[in-house]
Amino acid sequence: MKRLNITIPEKVAEAIEVYENKSKFITEAIVEKINKDKKAKLDNLLIEGYKKEYIPDKEINKKWENVTIEGWPD
DSSP states (O other): OOOOOOOOOHHHHHHGGGOSOHHHHHHHHHHHHHHHHHHHHHHHHHHHHHHHHOOOHHHHHHHHHHHHHTTOOO
């Protein structure tokens, strides 16, 4: 464990007074925020990657059309 001295707005300090273990509450809130930020970053990377690699279905169908009908009787 590491001890930190932080400053928070008065209203926030008043709001967390109801929690018996303020350190635990603050730690859980920070971990939740970190995980949310990581997920948002990953989501954005996935969206960017999809946009870069996106090929409309019609283009894919054209590429495979000849292969699909190969060997079929006329």
